[in-house]
Amino acid sequence: MSYQSFAFIAFSALVVFVYYLFGKKVQKWVLAVANLVFYAVSGIQYLPFLAVTMISSFLAAKRIGLIYEKLDADLSGIEDMAEKKALRNQAKADAKKVLGVGLTIAIVLLAVCKYTLFMVRNVNGIMSLFGGPQIEMFKMILPVGISFYTFMAISYVLDIYWKRYKYEKKFLNYAVYLSYFPHIVQGPIDRYNEFSSQIENGVSFSYENLTFGAQLSLWGFFKKLVVADGIGQIISPVFSNWQTSNGMSIAVALVLFSIQIYGDFSGCIDIITGVSEMLGIKLRKNFNHPYFSRTMPEFWRRWHISLQEWFKDYIYYPVSASAFTKKVKKNLKSKEMKRLEELFTSCFPILVVWLITGIWHGASWNFVVWGLFHAAVLIGSQVFEPAFAAVNEKLHIKTESFLWKIWQMARTYIICCVGRIFFKAPTLSAGVGWIGRMLSSWSISSFLNDFGIAGGSNILSVVLIPAWFIAVLWLVDMLQEKTGGLRAVVAKKPLVIRWILIYALLFSILVFGCYGPGYSASDFIYEQF
Amino acid sequence: MKRKIIQLLKSVIFVVILIVLVFVVQWSFINHSDPSYQNINGFYDQNENMLDAVYIGSSNCFTYWNPAVAWDEYGVAIYSYSANNLLFESSEYIIKDCIKTQPGAKFIVNINTLVGDELEMKEIHNTASNMPLSLNRFQLVNHLCNIGNFSISERMEYYFPIIRFHNNYSSVLPGNLLYKNDGFKGSSTYEPYVRITTDVSSVYGKSNEIGELPEYLIKSTDSLLDYCDKNSIDVVFVTVPQARSEEKNKMFNALNKFIADRGYPVLNLMEKTDEMGLDRTCDFYNIQHTNIHGSIKFTHYITQYMIEKYGFTDKRGDKNYADWGGMTEGYFNAVSPYILDVERDVRKRDFTLDSPTNLILSDGTLSWDTVENAEYYHVYKKEGKTMPWFRVAEKLTDISYYDEHFVDGCIYTVVPVTLKNGEEYYGNFPYLGIPMDEKDVGNVDANKNLED
Numbered sequence: 018m019s020y021q022s023f024a025f026i027a028f029s030a031l032v033v034f035v036y037y038l039f040g041k042k043v044q045k046w047v048l049a050v051a052n053l054v055f056y057a058v059s060g061i062q063y064l065p066f067l068a069v070t071m072i073s074s075f076l077a078a079k080r081i082g083l084i085y086e087k088l089d090a091d092l093s094g095i096e097d098m099a100e101k102k103a104l105r106n107q108a109k110a111d112a113k114k115v116l117g118v119g120l121t122i123a124i125v126l127l128a129v130c131k132y133t134l135f136m137v138r139n140v141n142g143i144m145s146l147f148g149g150p151q152i153e154m155f156k157m158i159l160p161v162g163i164s165f166y167t168f169m170a171i172s173y174v175l176d177i178y179w180k181r182y183k184y185e186k187k188f189l190n191y192a193v194y195l196s197y198f199p200h201i202v203q204g205p206i207d208r209y210n211e212f213s214s215q216i217e218n219g220v221s222f223s224y225e226n227l228t229f230g231a232q233l234s235l236w237g238f239f240k241k242l243v244v245a246d247g248i249g250q251i252i253s254p255v256f257s258n259w260q261t262s263n264g265m266s267i268a269v270a271l272v273l274f275s276i277q278i279y280g281d282f283s284g285c286i287d288i289i290t291g292v293s294e295m296l297g298i299k300l301r302k303n304f305n306h307p308y309f310s311r312t313m314p315e316f317w318r319r320w321h322i323s324l325q326e327w328f329k330d331y332i333y334y335p336v337s338a339s340a341f342t343k344k345v346k347k348n349l350k351s352k353e354m355k356r357l358e359e360l361f362t363s364c365f366p367i368l369v370v371w372l373i374t375g376i377w378h379g380a381s382w383n384f385v386v387w388g389l390f391h392a393a394v395l396i397g398s399q400v401f402e403p404a405f406a407a408v409n410e411k412l413h414i415k416t417e418s419f420l421w422k423i424w425q426m427a428r429t430y431i432i433c434c435v436g437r438i439f440f441k442a443p444t445l446s447a448g449v450g451w452i453g454r455m456l457s458s459w460s461i462s463s464f465l466n467d468f469g470i471a472g473g474s475n476i477l478s479v480v481l482i483p484a485w486f487i488a489v490l491w492l493v494d495m496l497q498e499k500t501g502g503l504r505a506v507v508a509k510k511p512l513v514i515r516w517i518l519i520y521a522l523l524f525s526i527l528v529f530g531c532y533g534p535g536y537s538a539s540d541f542i543y544e545q546f
Numbered sequence: 547m548k549r550k551i552i553q554l555l556k557s558v559i560f561v562v563i564l565i566v567l568v569f570v571v572q573w574s575f576i577n578h579s580d581p582s583y584q585n586i587n588g589f590y591d592q593n594e595n596m597l598d599a600v601y602i603g604s605s606n607c608f609t610y611w612n613p614a615v616a617w618d619e620y621g622v623a624i625y626s627y628s629a630n631n632l633l634f635e636s637s638e639y640i641i642k643d644c645i646k647t648q649p650g651a652k653f654i655v656n657i658n659t660l661v662g663d664e665l666e667m668k669e670i671h672n673t674a675s676n677m678p679l680s681l682n683r684f685q686l687v688n689h690l691c692n693i694g695n696f697s698i699s700e701r702m703e704y705y706f707p708i709i710r711f712h713n714n715y716s717s718v719l720p721g722n723l724l725y726k727n728d729g730f731k732g733s734s735t736y737e738p739y740v741r742i743t744t745d746v747s748s749v750y751g752k753s754n755e756i757g758e759l760p761e762y763l764i765k766s767t768d769s770l771l772d773y774c775d776k777n778s779i780d781v782v783f784v785t786v787p788q789a790r791s792e793e794k795n796k797m798f799n800a801l802n803k804f805i806a807d808r809g810y811p812v813l814n815l816m817e818k819t820d821e822m823g824l825d826r827t828c829d830f831y832n833i834q835h836t837n838i839h840g841s842i843k844f845t846h847y848i849t850q851y852m853i854e855k856y857g858f859t860d861k862r863g864d865k866n867y868a869d870w871g872g873m874t875e876g877y878f879n880a881v882s883p884y885i886l887d888v889e890r891d892v893r894k895r896d897f898t899l900d901s902p903t904n905l906i907l908s909d910g911t912l913s914w915d916t917v918e919n920a921e922y923y924h925v926y927k928k929e930g931k932t933m934p935w936f937r938v939a940e941k942l943t944d945i946s947y948y949d950e951h952f953v954d955g956c957i958y959t960v961v962p963v964t965l966k967n968g969e970e971y972y973g974n975f976p977y978l979g980i981p982m983d984e985k986d987v988g989n990v991d992a993n994k995n996l997e998d
Contacts, residue, residue, distance in 0.1 A: 023702060224553050477716055516560065523564065524571060533709040534667070 018058045020202070020288050021241055021532070028055065029292045032198075033227075036296055041219020048193045048216070048296075055198035056161070063160035066130065067196060070123050070163075074170035075191045077119025078177040081112045082184025112178055119174045127167040130159050135380035162201040164377060168327055169195055173209045175331055182210045190216070197298075199289035203282070205303040205323035212298070220297030229504050230294030232519065236493075237287025238526050244486050245280030246531035248273050251479055255467050259447065263463035264455040271434045271451075274441055276487055279308065282321070301326075306494045311425035313394050313432055324377075328370045336366040364396045371395070378440070383448050387439040394432060482529065569679065572708040576675055577718045578725040581608060582629035585732045586676040589627050590647070592731070596866065597648045598858045599624040601732075601848075602640050603656025604632040606786050609835040611654075614733035614877040615845040617870045619891050621860030622849055624654070626732025629676060631669040634660050634801075635693060635763070638770040639686035641779060643677060652780040652856055654848065657801055658788065658834075660763065665694030667703075667710070675707040693762050731870070733877045738831045739838055740884040743977050744988030746833045747826040749789040752816050756803055757796030767801065771808045780856070783812045784848070787819045789833035789990075813851065815844075822847045823897040828977055832988055838884055839977055846892035882934035886926055888961055888972040899962045899973020902945075905980045910952030912960070912980070914945050920962035920973065928957050931983060935959075957981060 018025050032051045036044055057064060088108040095101055134157050141151045173191070177184045185191045194212045195201075252270040255262045262270075283304040290300050301323045310316035317325050336342060342365060349358040375388020409416055442448035465471040470479050497503045507515055576583060585608060589600070599622075601611045607628035616622045627640060634657045641653055661669070670690050677683045687704040703709040711718070728735070759767075774781050783805050785798050799814075806812045819826065822843045829840030836844055852858060861867045878890070888894065902914040902923070912925065925939040925947045939947050941963075949956070959979035964971050978986050 023699065224550075512556070516563075520564070520567065524567070527568070527571065527708060528575075528712050528715055530712070533712065534703055 018055060020285055021238065024058075029295075033292075033295050036220075037222045041221070044219050045189055045193050045216060048197065049189060052193065052196040052198045052201070056196060056201065059161045059202075062158065063163075066126060066158075066160040066163065067166060070126055070167060070170050071192055071195050073122040074119055074174050074195075075185070075188055077115050077122075078174045078184045078191075079186070080115045081119075081174070081177050084108050084112045084115070085180065116174060116178045120171060123167050123170050123174075127163055130157060130163055132376075132380045133157050162203070165204045165206060166195055166201055168206050168324075169200075169209075172206070172327060172331060176209065185209065185213065197293075199293040200300055203285050203289070204321075205286065205290075205301040206327050207301050207323070211301065215298045223297060225508075226297050227295050229508075230291040230296075232291070232504055232507075233294060234288045234291030235519070235522055235526070237284045237289075237291060238530070239486075239522055240280040240284030240287060240490065242284075242526055242530035242532055244483075244490050245277045245284055247483050247486065247529065248277040248280070250531060251468065251483065252277065256441065259451055259454065262454065262467050263460050264458040265460065265464040266467035267451050268455050269464070269468075271437055271441070275308075275430065275434050275437055276490075278437070278440075279304075280490065306498045308430055308433075309426060309494070309498055310429050311422060313391070313398055313429060316429055316433065317391070317395070324374075328374060332370050332373060333366045336369050337362060342366070360396075360400060363399055367395050367399075368392045381444070383439040383442050383445045386445060386448070387436060390436050390439065394436070486525070486529070568706075568708070572706065572711075574722050575708055575711040575714050575718060576722075577711075577714065578722045579718075580630075580672075580676075581734065581736055582632075582672045583676045584728055584730075585626055585628045586673070588727045588729070588731060589625055589644070590678055591727060592625060592647070593866070593869075594647045595650055597623050597625050597651045598856070599652040599654055599852060600627050600641075600644050600648060601625065601654040601656070602627045602632070602637055602644075603634075603654075603784075604628060604659035605630050605835060606658040606788070607632070607656050608732055608734045609736065609739050609831070609837075610656075610786050610841050610844045611848065612733050612838070612841045612845045613731045614874045615842050615890065616849045617862070617867075618874045618878070619846065619893075620849050620853060620858075621862035621864075621867075622853065622858045623861060623867060623870055624849070624852070626734075628732055629672040631659060631666070632673045633669050633690065634658075635690065635766045636673050636686055638766070638773050639682055639689065640673070641770075641773070641781075642682050643680065645777070645779070652782070652852070654782050654784055654852070656784050656786060657798065657805075658786050660797065660801075661693055665690065665696075670694075670704050671707060671710065674704055675711075689766075693766070728876075729869070729873055730877050730880075731873055733873070734838075734841075735877075735880050738988075739835065739841075740881055741837075741986050742831040742988045743828045743837055743839070743986065744830050744832055744990060745827040746789050746830045746990055749833055749990055750787075750826050751789065751792070751795070753792055753795035753799065755792075755796045755799060757793065757800045759797070759800050759804060763801070764804070767804060771805070771810065774810075781810060782852070782855070783810060785812070785814045785816060786836075786844070787815045787822075787824060788830075788835070811855070813848075815847075818847070823892065823895060825897070825974065830988075833990055837977075838881060839889065842885070842889055843892055843895075879934075883928060883932050884935075884977075886935050886959075886961065886975075887937070888924070894969075894971055896964050896966075896971035896973050899964055899971075901974035901976055902960045902962060905958075905960065905976060907958060907980050910949045912947045912949065912958050914960050916945055917962040917973065919964055921965050922963055924961045924963060924972075926959050926961065926979070928979070929953075930955050931957065 018028065028051075032047065036047045039047065053064075056067060085108065088104060091104055092101055095104065134154065137152050137154065141154075143149075144151060173194075176182060190213055191209070193216065194207070194209055197207075197212070200207055252273050255266045255270040256274075259267060286303045290303075293300050303321060303323050305319040305322060307316050307319035310319055342362070345361055345365070346358050349361060371388040371392035372385070373388075374391075375384045375386070378384045378387070415421060438451055439445070439448045442451055462471065468479055469475050493503065496506075500506050507518060578584070578587070601607055601613075601624055603611075603626075605628070608626050611624070611626050611628075613624055613626050616624050627644060632640075634655070637655050641655075644651060644653070659669075670687065674683055674687050674690070677686070684705070687701065691701045691704060734740075773779070783802070785802060790798075795816075802812045802814050815822070824836070824840055824843055829836055829843065831837035862871065878885075899920055900917055902917050904913075904915040906913050914923075917923075922941045922943050923945070924937055925942060926935045927938040927949065928935045938949060938958075947958075947960075949958070957979040959976050961975040962973040964973065976982075
């Protein structure tokens with residue numbers, strides 16, 4: 018069931034209605050049934066995979082929790098320090114084994130479903146170089162949301178292992194969390210303790226939750242159907258015919274694609290966050306107006322926040338604290354390479370995180386290159402930060418001036434666009450081909466033809482209307498950046514103003530949205546992950 | 547508690563305003579310039595209980611039936627409730643809508659457009675989306691979607707046409723905002739219909755064989771006839787003459803028989819082309835539709851039939867029908883570049899008089915071959931392709947005419963005339979005149995067209 022479909026709107030409305038109708042005690046069951054229906058409609062064949070991850074992670078965390086409870090009980094009756102230490106080590110070893118099993122099941126399932134064909138393609142490629150036999154390609158099942166719910170399951174088990182909070186005793190609570198229909202397909206990647214505390218005692222009906230949530234969903238539909246899909250209609254012919262598209266066209270299409278993917282992904286997140294808010298459950302923030310970022314590190318703190326925080330908590334810090342990292346640091350320290358030691362401490366985990374990020378995004382070499390590109394940019398910003406600061410000082414640049422901030426935002430945006438070459442390109446060779454065309458063929462007349470605006474035709478639908486809505490998106494983002502909560506500001510305005518704004522938004526979607534027959538289905542870009 | 551009531555009230559008002567706005571905006575995106583919208587929408591502007599009959603059908607209705615001609619010659623008010631691809635299977639629901647404002651009207655129903663192998667989107671939209679909102683319209687959509695086995699999501703665009711048409715904002719909105727019904731009551735000014743002549747005689751075929759009717763069509767027709775029986779509605783069913791495949795001929799024959807067996811009058815006009823005076827070499831604009839010349843003859847035939855059957859009176863001069871008089875004046879002005887005054891009354895035609903041949907125009911001199919049994923000739927002229935025809939010379943006994951006001955661009959035609967009891971009767975004549983624009987002569991591709 019697509020988040021942008023009428024079926025999802027009707028489904029969500031029904032769930033919200035039933036959720037509050039039967040009272041707090043039944044709400045978890047309502048969500049459990051709704052989650053099951055939602056997931057089954059997406060593909061009943063995917064249910065066993067979700068069930069395996071859900072049950073194995075729940076049992077693993079429970080087992081670990083019981084090990085710690087037993088340890089606490091045993092320790093309370095022992096005075097001898099050596100004995101206590103031995104008990105702790107034993108408990109930790111036992112917990113680690115269980116952790117290993119729990120994580121392995123989840124990761125193996127994800128790897129098999131998502132990366133088997135990638136591996137087969139690469140093996141076949143190598144074998145073909147030596148005239149070897151080819152493995153026959155087969156259709157691999159890819160459960161909806163597996164990348165997201167696997168990460169949520171991993172975070173839960175690790176949090177229990179690291180004793181961040183107590184393990185969940187009731188399977189229903191955990192099942193509702195992992196299969197929660199708003200976040201299962203595209204995130205955000207929520208943490209169990211933040212989620213469960215909201216539904217623990219049930220949720221009371223709140224008119225504000227209902228209206229604010231509906232407004233947020235509406236805004237999400239605007240971003241997706243009007244801005245993102247509208248841009249998609251314009252740029253997709255350029256990308257699909259890239260071999261004959263003008264270099265300038267590809268460059269402009271990439272710039273527009275960055276807006277499209279923001280509208281698409283953050284639009285989806287707004288839709289489901291709004292639905293969740295109507296149910297009284299606040300999800301993790303996933304976007305914080307990323308295109309106002311002045312540096313790439315800042316960008317990645319504002320874009321797909323839940324994923325970045327997951328990597329920070331479960332990859333970056335553990336890698337930083339790993340035995341390998343410590344060993345290298347010690348080695349560098351002994352050689353008095355302080356700067357190198359500092360850089361290695363921060364940059365090596367960045368490299369690991371971005372390698373995994375690239376692979377997580379897709380089973381394709383162009384995503385690996387994309388990940389490595391951003392690793393290089395982030396590492397570069399660390400390495401060259403002192404040099405840049407020195408140059409700025411020497412040139413007396415006012416780094417907090419308005420113009421400098423604009424330059425930084427533009428620069429950050431362009432770096433993003435460059436990175437998106439490999440994110441958007443269907444293959445690595447296509448990405449290289451795009452770069453080749455951008456460097457070799459620039460022509461204004463070809464550019465106008467590629468976008469269908471030669472001779473002034475289609476100016477309204479290709480230029481003016483999309484530009485208007487992009488401006489609206491930018492304005493609202495800017496106001497949100499400044500106010501920190503635009504819905505609360507709007508809520509204080511007179512009723513007539515509020516209704517005019519909402520009707521304007523609704524009818525913008527109704528009239529200019531890319532939906533219905535005549536538009537090719539434009540699924541959410543991040544659904545593929 | 548008071549706060550909750552106020553919140554609930556605000557929500558209700560919000561939703562009501564939203565629904566109204568959605569339907570207003572939706573109306574704006576239906577193409578008002580389309581003949582389907584003009585014809586259907588115009589029906590609901592008619593004064594209540596004033597129509598003698600309503601003629602229901604697809605383009606086989608508005609390119610055959612011409613209300614202006616019926617009123618002009620007989621004073622009979624029969625409205626053309628027609629739309630492109632309007633399906634016969636919709637008839638019951640359209641009749642239900644019509645009798646709300648025209649309870650005394652008789653009905654003529656075209657059966658030429660049936661659901662094919664697959665129900666097409668336009669077949670539903672062209673009818674239902676142009677009708678005013680009502681439960682009946684909703685039921686019509688359901689009925690057609692059931693025939694097409696459409697899922698709920700597939701049906702949404704028919705309940706809410708804005709889903710289909712919302713991207714029309716640049717092409718349709720400006721015209722719609724200036725919309726005004728042409729007031730022709732379904733009389734067509736469709737450009738190919740007025741301009742083109744096509745020789746369809748090579749593909750025109752009849753068949754007496756009777757085919758099989760699909761189950762849904764039997765149910766649909768039974769339901770329609772049951773409704774008419776129950777409500778004592780008078781209906782005449784018509785199969786218009788057109789070139790079509792053998793399979794379609796068999797289907798229509800089967801349907802004709804089915805309806806006739808239920809006791810309803812069926813006019814299978816495939817058999818009546820000679821009686822109507824229809825000339826298959828020039829009275830059609832394509833294999834499935836007459837042009838304006840053919841439709842004038844068709845209209846006369848049907849009008850005479852309906853007058854004889856139901857005793858319709860001549861209401862010309864009745865001030866309650868002033869809009870019909872005004873309509874014909876406006877309509878014939880609009881089509882004056884395409885038809886001659888002598889065409890309007892088929893009772894004054896003698897189709898045994900052949901069309902003059904070998905028409906030659908040279909330096910202002912028009913010449914032609916003699917037409918057997920013609921007493922004399924009238925010469926008509928128009929000063930440009932879209933200028934009105936007018937009689938420039940009459941009662942010529944010579945077979946040539948010199949126009950001293952000839953200039954390049956003038957077009958001429960010749961009408962042979964015979965006399966009966968001192969009254970003039972007009973024969974066949976070249977509709978396009980000379981010099982002829984080849985673009986106004988249609989082509990027939992038998993293999994391709996008959997499959998449609």
